[in-house]
Amino acid sequence: MTKSDDNDVAPARVYRHSLATRVTHWVNAFCVAILLLSGLQILNAHPRLYWGQYGANADTPFIAFEARRNSVGEMSGVTRIGGLRFNTTGVLGASEIDGAMQARGFPAWLTFPASRSLGAGRNWHFFFAWALVLNGLLYLFISFRRGHVRRDLLPRRAELKPAHLLHEIGQHARLKPPRGAAALSYNTLQKLAYLSVIFALMPLMVLTGLSMSPGMNAAAPILIDLFGGRQSARTIHFLCAFGIVLFVVVHVFEVFVAGVWNEMRSMITGWYVVKPEKKA
Amino acid sequence: MSGDGFSRRRALIIGATGLLVSGCDAVGRSPNARRLLRVGEALSMNTQRALLINNAMAREFRPDQMSPTFRVNGSSEATSDEYQRLRENDFRDYRLHITGLVR
Numbered sequence: 390m391t392k393s394d395d396n397d398v399a400p401a402r403v404y405r406h407s408l409a410t411r412v413t414h415w416v417n418a419f420c421v422a423i424l425l426l427s428g429l430q431i432l433n434a435h436p437r438l439y440w441g442q443y444g445a446n447a448d449t450p451f452i453a454f455e456a457r458r459n460s461v462g463e464m465s466g467v468t469r470i471g472g473l474r475f476n477t478t479g480v481l482g483a484s485e486i487d488g489a490m491q492a493r494g495f496p497a498w499l500t501f502p503a504s505r506s507l508g509a510g511r512n513w514h515f516f517f518a519w520a521l522v523l524n525g526l527l528y529l530f531i532s533f534r535r536g537h538v539r540r541d542l543l544p545r546r547a548e549l550k551p552a553h554l555l556h557e558i559g560q561h562a563r564l565k566p567p568r569g570a571a572a573l574s575y576n577t578l579q580k581l582a583y584l585s586v587i588f589a590l591m592p593l594m595v596l597t598g599l600s601m602s603p604g605m606n607a608a609a610p611i612l613i614d615l616f617g618g619r620q621s622a623r624t625i626h627f628l629c630a631f632g633i634v635l636f637v638v639v640h641v642f643e644v645f646v647a648g649v650w651n652e653m654r655s656m657i658t659g660w661y662v663v664k665p666e667k668k669a
Numbered sequence: 670m671s672g673d674g675f676s677r678r679r680a681l682i683i684g685a686t687g688l689l690v691s692g693c694d695a696v697g698r699s700p701n702a703r704r705l706l707r708v709g710e711a712l713s714m715n716t717q718r719a720l721l722i723n724n725a726m727a728r729e730f731r732p733d734q735m736s737p738t739f740r741v742n743g744s745s746e747a748t749s750d751e752y753q754r755l756r757e758n759d760f761r762d763y764r765l766h767i768t769g770l771v772r
Contacts, residue, residue, distance in 0.1 A: 441734075442735075443734065443735055443736035444736070445738075445740035447737075447740065448736055448738070502697045512706045512709070512710065513697070513706065515710070516705065516708070604721060607727050608717070608720040608721050608725050609720075610728050
């Protein structure tokens, strides 16, 4: 990633990402950020997740971010996952606002708006949900029409062979990004990650989100049957959001591994500099 | 890249995040943001009304799909002495006083 590395051989500049890919990528990134933070704001109104058709205060949660007080009145945050309990004081369950510990599912710095407001959180969430869906549909429309999905995203048969996948996992584990011509196409793990976000996590987010709307429950009862209850849908919504956060963490990490300036330039201007293959 | 540069970059990132967060809340309160959000509200409302054009009824659930404890919003029981006294014998002593222009 140092300067001298780039200057060894005159690098080739390649137009790597189409305008449509770049614009929808950044619109999507912005929407996901606002949706995550406003989603946590909404979750904070009742930071307990249930499984099945019903779930409210008296029912046993599947996941919960709760505040507890001990005998001397000190507040602590407890995260419950099934029968497991974790002390998450300061971040989950209870966190400080202006120096005072408060019962709060997720801390103020992870919610939008920062101060507690279910109404504002819902307004922002639904607006950016529309933006995400329309942007996503635009991306899918253009990508299918231009063959981007088939040509760049679907793995080749040979790429799915266990030996090839193991080789790629090894290369990833050793933080060796592909060089030369191989750097121009997505690698198999990358393709599988993108495909699972585009065709599994994102559609699941939208469908489980719609399942939480009473109006949609009346209009399309099949949604509730599909997820086994509104509470299950809410839990799946949260878990898929967690999956998307995991994806973003790995995605950004890999951008740094592959070279942050080159990757950022190619995602903003479209132009990517191909580093020559290195003989070790 | 020197360690100095890295910590400066990190300080910049932390500073930028702080600005972004406080900036976000300021944006959230601005009248323009509210106008924008109202577009989303209108879109949601009209889409739902279009989907519910056939007057679809609320989803019905079987008894076993209901929580054993019904969650009540607000108070689940009036606390006044009068109410408690009347409740003791199943409201048999309750009298509705009819007054005014009723014949």
